[in-house]
Amino acid sequence: MNYKKLITELINNPLVTENDITLATEGHGDFALPCFKYARELRKAPQVIASDFASNLSERDFIDHVEVAGGYLNFYLSRKARVEAVLADCADKTSIKAVRAENAGKTVCIDYSSINIAKPFHIGHLMSTAIGGSLYRIFKYLGWNAVGINHLGDWGTQFGKLLAAYNEWGDKSRPLTLNDMLALYVRFTEESEKNPELAERGRTEFLKIERGEPEAVKTYELFKETTLAEVNKVYDRLGIKFDSYNGEAFYNDKMEPIIDELNAKALTEVSDGALVVKLDEFGMPPCLITRSDGATLYATRDLAAANYRADTYRFDKSLYVVATQQNLHFKQVFKVLELMGREWAKDLTHVQFGMVSYEGKPLSTRHGHVVFLADVIQNTVDKAKAIIEEKNPVLEDKDEIAENVGVGAVMFFALGTGRIKDVDFAYDKVLSFEGETAPYLQYTHARCRSVLAKGGDIGEVDCSLLTDDDSYAVIRHLDSYADTVRDSASKYEPSVIARYLIDLAQLYNRFYISGRIITEDKKLTFARLALTKAVADTLKEGMALLLINAPEKM
RNA sequence: GCGCCGGUAGCUCAGCUGGAUAGAGCAACGCCCUUCUAAGGCGUGGGUCGGGGGUUCGAAUCCCUUCCGGCGUACCA
Helix, strand or coil: CCHHHHHHHHHCCCCCCHHHCEECCCCCCCEEEECHHHHHHHCCCHHHHHHHHHHCCCCCCCEEEEEEECCEEEEEECHHHHHHHHHHHHHHCHHHHHHHHHHCCCEEEEECCCCECCCCCEHHHHHHHHHHHHHHHHHHHCCCEEEEECCCECCCCHHHHHHHHHHHHCCCCCCCCHHHHHHHHHHHHHHHHHCHHHHHHHHHHHHHHHHCCHHHHHHHHHHHHHHHHHHHHHHHHHCCCCCECCCCHHHHHHCHHHHHHHHHCCCEEEECCEEEECCHHHCCCCEEEECCCCCECHHHHHHHHHHHHHHHHCCCEEEEEEEHHHHHHHHHHHHHHHHCCCHHHHHEEEEEECCEEECCEECECCCCECCEHHHHHHHHHHHHHHHHHHHCCCCCCHHHHHHHHHHHHHHHHHHCCCCCCCEEECHHHHCCCCCCCHHHHHHHHHHHHHHHHHHCCCCCCCHHHHCCHHHHHHHHHHCCHHHHHHHHHHCCCCHHHHHHHHHHHHHHHHHHHHCCCCCCCHHHHHHHHHHHHHHHHHHHHHHHHCCCCCCCCC
């Protein structure tokens, strides 16, 4: 319910706009209007203005009373009416449906995860995967048509090297694994330093792939399939989905028209043998289109990809969930597209996130300073299992619940704080199951379900029984759910929802402890069960947006 | 050098489209399970919101400046 708007209408003064209404500080009602800013124009003291507004209020059924305190006019809403409205909205989803109606027909492309073929899936990939996967769900939830794109790193000379290494040392008698490929690649890098002939072999093998020689392509496809098969297991555990796996290889034949167009529009020039688009007047270094040897670059592929997505999906927004390191790259690409006259260039956004390090040092596959995502998940799941054995050994489906709790903990680690901050991965953080964590949310949800199961059917609810401070605090928070999800989408920031859910769980737990829900008093029991149900449903829906499952029991 | 981002309690963070006493979690200490899930709740201690200017009735929030840290800065992605 948009009370700010209602209050503004109630005051009905041209000076007062909706944005002037603020949430009241603890102990000062629900909403407040600070009247200081009108003092100059009205030539009156703020307190006087507040009292004037108060005495001129029109019909006000949703307000219980107002109070003038200092220069503030405080609004105390009619709690009973608000409880009714919130419980009704939780049940029929009116406000969420309204948001969906606004967004119907809109399309958003989300480029996320974007892993490299033949490279291990480590915690460095967690952020893009989790943030993108969450945004994918959030946008869908809000009525958008979302297109999830895994822009695979499946092209480049490293595949020639890997092919050479595989032909030389690969064990063809058993199925290839991701670890084998990593080992082969490392060995190749080491040995080719001593043996230049080997390095040359890498280049010629890549040429074979480029030319489409069947033998080479077959092995290259094997690398790709092997990687995807393993990585998909992780995606499945995390609940991550994609609609397209078109990556670098896919755009190989789509760059030439872009280069031709850039040349035709006289945007390019040759500099030190390379073809570039100069961006000096925009305060940026030039955007490299082709190398001096004629090879295309990262930017070239992204220009082609952006065009392809625009043509194919007709997006209203296109997001790139990529680390902040690539800030300049995207600025350049977006600017070049704008210079090419693409009116949709304004709809492209680099959704950047901070760097992931491990024990204070940057991650490095080559130096073995990596943490594999599958291992992290397994560790959190194992710990969840151990806690279940300790606290609730009679629980059914222990493995499934441990899986949900462990994966949830990993997701919350990635999505719980603002994405722009750098994060240092540490096991004690992901393995923490108390306080502001996914297990806390899941626990609260399971607690709700448990009470609901015991409480049975909910009869007619008397909303006046939920106007005490503990109950009303929960209601008030539930009231901002739809706005919170919308805010999270507009900021491309899943952590907004994470914070919201933590607060909701805290408020509910306080309510839960403050008195019994199921009592002899039928009417009171129904009212409290209704509140519990609203909280449980909201927690579950909100967690799903963060890729966190909500088990019924734990 | 220039550009982007961060700097809030011992630690991890929220608040940053300006509003009333700056909030959580973790860690520390002290309480609360014969009663609906203690993965929970309550309480105590803990803050020059990096520093300095400015704008304003009012600044963690806006502007300027400065320090510290991360990242980027043409043929990797």
